Amino acid sequence: MSGAEGNGFGRRRFLAVGGGLAALAVTGCGSNTGRASSGSSSGGKPTLSQWYHQYGEPGTQQAVQRYAKEYPDATVTVQWSPGDYDKKTASALLTDGGPDVFEYGNGPSIDMIKGGQVVDLTDLLGDAKSDFTPSLIARMSYQGKLYGIPQVTDMQLLVYRKSVLSAAGVQPPQTVDELLAAAKKLTTAKMKGLFVGNDGGVGILGGPALWSAGLDYLKDDNTFGFDDPAAVESLRKLRELFTSKSLLLGAPTDWSDPSAFTQGLTAMQFTGLWTFPQIQKALGDDFGVLPWPKLNASTGAPSVPVGAYASSVSAKSKNVDAAKKFVKWLWVDQTDKQLDWAQSYGFHIPARKSLIEKADKLKSGPAADAARFVNENGHAQTPLLWTPKSGTAYSDALNRIIKNGSDPATEIKAVKAVVEAELKRIAG
Amino acid sequence: MSVSAPARGPITTRLRGRYDRNLWFAVFVGPFVLGLLVFVYIPIVWSVVLSFFDAHNTVTPSKFVGLSNYLDMIRDASFRSSLATFVLFALFIVPTTFVVSLGLALLINRARFARTFFRSVYFLPTACSYVVASLVWKLSIFSGVRFGLMNTVLGWFGIEPIAWLSVTQPPWYWLVIVTARMWLQAGFYMILFLAGLQRISPSLYEAAAIDGAGGWKVLRFITLPQLRATSTAVLLLLLINAFQAFDEFYNLLSSSGQYPPYARPPLVYLYYAALGQGQDFGHGSAGAVILTLLIALVALGQNRVLGLGRRED
Numbered sequence: 001m002s003g004a005e006g007n008g009f010g011r012r013r014f015l016a017v018g019g020g021l022a023a024l025a026v027t028g029c030g031s032n033t034g035r036a037s038s039g040s041s042s043g044g045k046p047t048l049s050q051w052y053h054q055y056g057e058p059g060t061q062q063a064v065q066r067y068a069k070e071y072p073d074a075t076v077t078v079q080w081s082p083g084d085y086d087k088k089t090a091s092a093l094l095t096d097g098g099p100d101v102f103e104y105g106n107g108p109s110i111d112m113i114k115g116g117q118v119v120d121l122t123d124l125l126g127d128a129k130s131d132f133t134p135s136l137i138a139r140m141s142y143q144g145k146l147y148g149i150p151q152v153t154d155m156q157l158l159v160y161r162k163s164v165l166s167a168a169g170v171q172p173p174q175t176v177d178e179l180l181a182a183a184k185k186l187t188t189a190k191m192k193g194l195f196v197g198n199d200g201g202v203g204i205l206g207g208p209a210l211w212s213a214g215l216d217y218l219k220d221d222n223t224f225g226f227d228d229p230a231a232v233e234s235l236r237k238l239r240e241l242f243t244s245k246s247l248l249l250g251a252p253t254d255w256s257d258p259s260a261f262t263q264g265l266t267a268m269q270f271t272g273l274w275t276f277p278q279i280q281k282a283l284g285d286d287f288g289v290l291p292w293p294k295l296n297a298s299t300g301a302p303s304v305p306v307g308a309y310a311s312s313v314s315a316k317s318k319n320v321d322a323a324k325k326f327v328k329w330l331w332v333d334q335t336d337k338q339l340d341w342a343q344s345y346g347f348h349i350p351a352r353k354s355l356i357e358k359a360d361k362l363k364s365g366p367a368a369d370a371a372r373f374v375n376e377n378g379h380a381q382t383p384l385l386w387t388p389k390s391g392t393a394y395s396d397a398l399n400r401i402i403k404n405g406s407d408p409a410t411e412i413k414a415v416k417a418v419v420e421a422e423l424k425r426i427a428g
Numbered sequence: 429m430s431v432s433a434p435a436r437g438p439i440t441t442r443l444r445g446r447y448d449r450n451l452w453f454a455v456f457v458g459p460f461v462l463g464l465l466v467f468v469y470i471p472i473v474w475s476v477v478l479s480f481f482d483a484h485n486t487v488t489p490s491k492f493v494g495l496s497n498y499l500d501m502i503r504d505a506s507f508r509s510s511l512a513t514f515v516l517f518a519l520f521i522v523p524t525t526f527v528v529s530l531g532l533a534l535l536i537n538r539a540r541f542a543r544t545f546f547r548s549v550y551f552l553p554t555a556c557s558y559v560v561a562s563l564v565w566k567l568s569i570f571s572g573v574r575f576g577l578m579n580t581v582l583g584w585f586g587i588e589p590i591a592w593l594s595v596t597q598p599p600w601y602w603l604v605i606v607t608a609r610m611w612l613q614a615g616f617y618m619i620l621f622l623a624g625l626q627r628i629s630p631s632l633y634e635a636a637a638i639d640g641a642g643g644w645k646v647l648r649f650i651t652l653p654q655l656r657a658t659s660t661a662v663l664l665l666l667l668i669n670a671f672q673a674f675d676e677f678y679n680l681l682s683s684s685g686q687y688p689p690y691a692r693p694p695l696v697y698l699y700y701a702a703l704g705q706g707q708d709f710g711h712g713s714a715g716a717v718i719l720t721l722l723i724a725l726v727a728l729g730q731n732r733v734l735g736l737g738r739r740e741d
Binding site: 090091093094109111112114115117190197198199200202203204248249250251252254255256265387388389391392395396399400403404405 | 484485486487506567570571572573574576589590591592593594595596597683684685686688689690700701706707708
């Protein structure tokens with residue numbers, strides 16, 4: 001799709017959107033699907049294909065291949081997918097050439113579940129259920145059934161340079177107003193105060209802005225959650241931040257990469273837990289962590305977004321039972337592999353409480369703080385019923401509020417209309 | 429061959445044709461027709477079919493919804509605004525690229541030395557991937573930090589760094605998109621114009637010179653009329669390209685799984701709606717059909733005015 005056929009004729013690009021996908025489905029993609037030969041057995045063992053997105057950390061691919069090889073009851077082939085994994089997987093699930101077992105960010109989407117593309121995994125957890133982070137299990141369940149098993153917890157949080165803050169006489173901010181003041185004070189000719197992504201926070205602050213005002217995407221009864229003056233106030237603060245000239249914009253790397261922070265382009269950055277090894281290497285102990293602060297002294301609470309890649313089983317698999325057994329073996333039974341996966345390569349928090357206690361890297365310093373935030377301030381990135389269409393409506397609104405200065409109250413009303421139509425579609 | 433011909437049944441013989449011409453025709457053309465059918469025509473038809481169904485997460489839908497996908501797309505303010513933006517974008521980019529590439533072609537055609545060199549220099553960007561060019565534009569030339577190329581230049585004049593792709597007031601992102609597109613495309617159309625220019629008979633210019641015509645007059649009364657076929661083709665290609673804009677937009681402006689609501693080409697909007705986690709093929713296909721119709725309409729209208737394929741007089 002994002003190739004370089006700039007000078008083609010109409011039908012070529014038209015195809016790329018509408019029909020290209022159908023073609024993909026018709027021909028079953030034709031490419032290597034990760035299975036040796038679909039459904040066949042080698043030496044009496046079933047054959048399974050397992051898909052992962054490309055993890056950035058060295059050693060991860062070898063690790064998952066090793067796990068797959070050690071599984072005694074099936075021949076598991078791992079497909080490691082660089083590029084746009086979500087879209088690739090979603091399309092492959094429509095075909096017979098898709099994976100048997102695959103991971104998906106925050107579990108399968110509501111439309112995958114409603115479309116019957118993934119199978120119910122509720123019975124795999126058994127006694128271990130209470131050991132998994134409850135917010136993650138809740139996020140991956142629909143109508144009491146579990147569709148994904150969390151592999152590892154990821155989170156986003158605010159990191160700051162201790163030395164820079166103390167040199168400027170700034171205390172770690174506890175409210176959004178303090179954060180704005182701190183960012184302003186920390187901004188110099190060479191360093192900006194805060195970095196929340198090159199889009200000014202549109203991509204990652206949508207959730208924290210609501211939680212910090214004591215609200216959420218949806219209410220507990222699955223109705224629209226932020227038609228509220230506090231949300232208006234909170235979104236207005238993001239606009240204020242954008243126009244304050246203390247925000248780093250147009251950096252060579254985005255929020256998910258620590259380079260802007262480690263290279264001294266910014267004093268504070270909202271980023272992911274996975275950047276810790278690089279930050280520690282560059283700055284040693286000279287950094288601290290905070291959750292996104294609450295709106296003001298009287299409203300809201302600090303928050304951090306929490307997400308997880310989860311392992312799911314495709315309903316089109318020819319060996320659903322064998323696939324379920326493999327998922328249970330790897331992501332429920334083999335706790336040493338789960339700990340290895342969370343700790344040995346990148347920097348993640350295990351998805352199970354008993355393993356968090358065993359994780360040496362989480363026992364002290366900023367990492368221990370981060371693990372504490374997950375339990376005390378963690379929110380699932382977006383609710384299961386928050387569909388991509390709702391997501392687009394909200395990020396469009398955030399763009400207009402933050403970048404153009406549109407009135408948040410009007411924009412929230414527009415989002416509400418889209419979200420309510422989507423909720424109705426799902427319920428119907 | 430004719431020796432063994434009588435042994436065959438008359439029908440097979442007739443089917444294979446004289447000297448097996450039909451057979452060879454099938455052998456050479458068949459695979460391509462098959463490929464075209466499987467990868468182009470069936471998907472197009474399929475996409476049209478999908479546009480009449482509720483097709484969330486499936487390409488074999490069962491719930492027929494009639495025209496409601498089309499109505500939804502037409503009522504969708506975001507889709508309408510993406511279409512409107514792109515009509516404006518086309519109105520700007522088509523004439524600009526046309527003039528620039530024609531200008532380059534005229535200059536190079538008259539160059540007295542290093543003609544091949546200049547021709548290659550201007551054509552080379554065409555060989556560059558849109559994705560790579562977008563990254564160069566985004567990360568190096570129009571990077572928002574003070575050491576980005578443009579900001580360094582501005583810095584010499586004491587102007588503060590501009591976050592080119594992040595701000596919307598003023599909409600600097602258009603500057604980034606348009607320059608990237610011009611750099612990538614102008615060379616290709618320049619080559620088309622050059623080919624057209626070289627087909628013009630020198631005797632026309634000689635006659636004009638004898639009549640005392642020069643400069644603008646030659647351009648206006650000889651070069652441009654003679655280039656009409658090329659110009660029409662170039663305009664059509666430019667127009668289709670403008671509506672199909674995707675690569676550089678997507679790579680310059682998308683971030684963290686979202687694309688801003690401004691400068692959003694229809695294809696990018698449909699991409700987010702139909703692919704990704706959206707997987708809403710019904711609405712996506714309906715949008716694609718609307719877009720195709722729009723392109724066809726505009727192209728037909730343009731043909732009426734300019735006349736592609738009309739015999740040159």
